[in-house]
Amino acid sequence: MSKFPVEMIRHSAAHVMAAAVQNLYENVRFDIGPATEDGFYYDFDMPVRLTAEDLEKIEAEMKKIINARTPFEMFELTRGEAEKMLRERNQTYKLERLADIPEGEKISFYRTGEFVDLCRGPHVDNAGRIGAFKLMSVAGSYFKGDEKNPMLQRIYGTAFAEKSELADYLRLLEEAKKRDHRRLGTELDLFSFSENVGPGLVLWHPKGAFIRNAFETYWKEQHYLNGYEMLYTPHIGRCELWQTSGHLDFYKESMYSPMDIDDHDYYVKPMNCPFHIEIYKSRNRSYRELPCRWAELGTVYRYEKSGTLHGLLRARGFTQDDSHIICTPEQVENEIAEVLRFSLSIWKTFGFTRIQPYLSTRPSKAVGTPERWAKATESLEKAVRKAGLDCIVDNGGGAFYGPKIDLKVRDAIGREWQTTTIQFDFNLPERFHMTYTGEDGKQHQPYMVHRALFGSIERFFGILIEHYAGAFPLWLAPEQGRILPITDAQIPAARELAAKMQTAGLRVTVDERSQSLGGKIKDARNERLQYMLVIGEREAAEGKVGVRSRREGELGAMDPAVLIEKMQKEVIEKVC
RNA sequence: GCCAAUGUAGCUCAGUCGGUAGAGCAAUUCACUCGUAAUGAAUAGGUCAUCGGUUCGAUUCCGAUCAUUGGCUCCA
Numbered sequence: 001m002s003k004f005p006v007e008m009i010r011h012s013a014a015h016v017m018a019a020a021v022q023n024l025y026e027n028v029r030f031d032i033g034p035a036t037e038d039g040f041y042y043d044f045d046m047p048v049r050l051t052a053e054d055l056e057k058i059e060a061e062m063k064k065i066i067n068a069r070t071p072f073e074m075f076e077l078t079r080g081e082a083e084k085m086l087r088e089r090n091q092t093y094k095l096e097r098l099a100d101i102p103e104g105e106k107i108s109f110y111r112t113g114e115f116v117d118l119c120r121g122p123h124v125d126n127a128g129r130i131g132a133f134k135l136m137s138v139a140g141s142y143f144k145g146d147e148k149n150p151m152l153q154r155i156y157g158t159a160f161a162e163k164s165e166l167a168d169y170l171r172l173l174e175e176a177k178k179r180d181h182r183r184l185g186t187e188l189d190l191f192s193f194s195e196n197v198g199p200g201l202v203l204w205h206p207k208g209a210f211i212r213n214a215f216e217t218y219w220k221e222q223h224y225l226n227g228y229e230m231l232y233t234p235h236i237g238r239c240e241l242w243q244t245s246g247h248l249d250f251y252k253e254s255m256y257s258p259m260d261i262d263d264h265d266y267y268v269k270p271m272n273c274p275f276h277i278e279i280y281k282s283r284n285r286s287y288r289e290l291p292c293r294w295a296e297l298g299t300v301y302r303y304e305k306s307g308t309l310h311g312l313l314r315a316r317g318f319t320q321d322d323s324h325i326i327c328t329p330e331q332v333e334n335e336i337a338e339v340l341r342f343s344l345s346i347w348k349t350f351g352f353t354r355i356q357p358y359l360s361t362r363p364s365k366a367v368g369t370p371e372r373w374a375k376a377t378e379s380l381e382k383a384v385r386k387a388g389l390d391c392i393v394d395n396g397g398g399a400f401y402g403p404k405i406d407l408k409v410r411d412a413i414g415r416e417w418q419t420t421t422i423q424f425d426f427n428l429p430e431r432f433h434m435t436y437t438g439e440d441g442k443q444h445q446p447y448m449v450h451r452a453l454f455g456s457i458e459r460f461f462g463i464l465i466e467h468y469a470g471a472f473p474l475w476l477a478p479e480q481g482r483i484l485p486i487t488d489a490q491i492p493a494a495r496e497l498a499a500k501m502q503t504a505g506l507r508v509t510v511d512e513r514s515q516s517l518g519g520k521i522k523d524a525r526n527e528r529l530q531y532m533l534v535i536g537e538r539e540a541a542e543g544k545v546g547v548r549s550r551r552e553g554e555l556g557a558m559d560p561a562v563l564i565e566k567m568q569k570e571v572i573e574k575v576c
Numbered sequence: 577g578c579c580a581a582u583g584u585a586g587c588u589c590a591g592u593c594g595g596u597a598g599a600g601c602a603a604u605u606c607a608c609u610c611g612u613a614a615u616g617a618a619u620a621g622g623u624c625a626u627c628g629g630u631u632c633g634a635u636u637c638c639g640a641u642c643a644u645u646g647g648c649u650c651c652a
Contacts, residue, residue, distance in 0.1 A: 142649065151578060249652090427652095486610065489609075516611090534612065
């Protein structure tokens with residue numbers, strides 16, 4: 001195995017790519033080319049618009065550089081020398097990058113063949129260390145990530161020390177493509193979008209709606225069991241509400257335009273919080289009734305930029321599984337710990353067990369006293385420790401209104417999804433003058449915590465589809481089993497079995513089509529059925545059923561009562 | 577919103593160097609009655625995303641719009 005870490009190999013591959021681009025094209029200005037989590041990229045400003053064919057040419061040129069084992073050579077220059085060289089080469093972006101290097105730091109360059117790059121390093125000793133690479137795509141990207149800056153052309157690629165690692169990575173991409181929720185959503189008839197309805201607005205088909213209803217029901221049950229109460233609030237509210245909340249000042253560009261009703265502007269809600277606060281404020285509150293744990297499946301609409309929409313994962317209309325916990329300072333630590341414990345247990349039910357919390361702390365511009373921030377942040381940290389987890393800290397990464405914990409969950413093929421968020425809010429209680437009467441008879445401002453467990457129902461459904469690759473566990477499956485009579489002669493027996501299973505609460509159908517068993521199996525498999533129940537002459541005569549399970553394979557002839565018990569158990573235990 | 581690409585039947589795609597289109601799967605009908613990933617035949621299905629321009633003629637060329645895809649930015 002190579003002694004070079006994969007990040008170094010990728011960073012070096014980015015240089016090799018830049019060298020290839022320099023060899024092949026005129027008037028190229030270079031920005032930067034770092035390693036990323038699963039590859040590398042390099043940003044270029046060049047007159048030629050790069051296409052897929054260009055990528056092939058560049059790959060071929062890179063292979064030459066790699067096969068020649070072209071060395072990476074480091075040298076240092078003074079700032080003046082560096083400026084002079086970059087200016088001679090008309091490398092304006094590099095000059096800006098050079099200016100960003102603090103005084104006193106070493107200014108190093110790396111040479112790879114003809115290509116010389118301002119770079120901190122380190123690099124592999126020669127390009128031959130790049131055992132396997134592939135260029136993936138061309139995309140636009142703003143210089144320094146700022147949309148006011150010019151847009152550069154970015155080439156993405158990936159690289160590994162070994163060819164087998166690249167093959168594994170490409171297989172993972174293949175697998176991810178097969179699981180793509182947009183593709184499965186169409187294939188399994190779960191949901192769709194319509195141009196007539198509008199971008200980012202989801203239409204839930206019967207099967208998708210069934211699954212949604214199943215997990216929403218579970219969500220509600222669990223919330224009641226864990227001391228939450230449910231709310232319902234309207235979809236629109238007057239502009240005064242959004243003025244008070246501050247959304248019209250800070251969030252207006254993400255809100256749908258108002259509608260004028262009886263000379264009042266009404267906005268479609270982008271968030272549920274102000275409504276929950278109005279419920280809190282509908283009468284005086286005493287410390288005795290805190291904490292309030294209020295939850296709602298609240299549908300909101302946000303005008304997301306058109307380029308950011310992505311199937312169910314980023315929609316314009318979506319339902320938050322929203323909750324607000326309003327409590328006293330004494331209660332807050334316990335409440336946070338409970339929210340986290342509750343979240344982890346729900347994720348486990350769906351088969352997500354690898355979970356990474358991220359803690360975001362106070363940014364430079366923030367509302368709320370430092371004492372409140374400190375207490376809130378501490379209670380978040382403690383909750384994570386209590387759950388036996390370690391959090392990754394994003395210092396200064398919190399919203400201006402409070403610190404937060406986000407959970408990233410890993411799915412069946414190891415991808416991370418950002419889902420649960422637990423956020424303190426020091427802004428809204430202040431703006432809405434929320435109070436409670438304390439033990440001392442005086443008015444106090446409560447703590448308020450926003451919490452979305454799945455984030456959004458739509459997004460969660462998209463993640464679930466990809467996590468299960470469309471094969472939903474029995475408790476969520478719209479159709480739990482399909483009975484396949486081999487010939488028409490077994491249709492009565494099949495119907496009888498179906499009736500028996502339906503009476504037992506199982507969702508089964510009979511495939512009565514005039515089709516071979518192989519054909520029926522194929523279709524049932526493509527529809528990701530968990531149970532295929534074959535009834536031929538033999539089974540009909542013996543009063544049994546041939547069971548084929550998606551997870552366990554062929555189980556042979558079973559007594560219907562045994563099968564029903566097995567399936568019921570699987571439903572109750574929510575086996576994934 | 578920005579950069580780039582794409583848009584042909586329900587789905588996956590082919591095709592027309594300008595003369596109004598085709599396959600597989602799915603659907604429907606008929607026949608077949610079959611033992612664990614495709615039984616056969618027939619039928620039907622399209623304003624070639626939309627609008628405009630060039631042209632005798634546009635699905636094809638040009639422009640705009642809409643939508644989608646890969647990124648960037650954004651996600652108070």
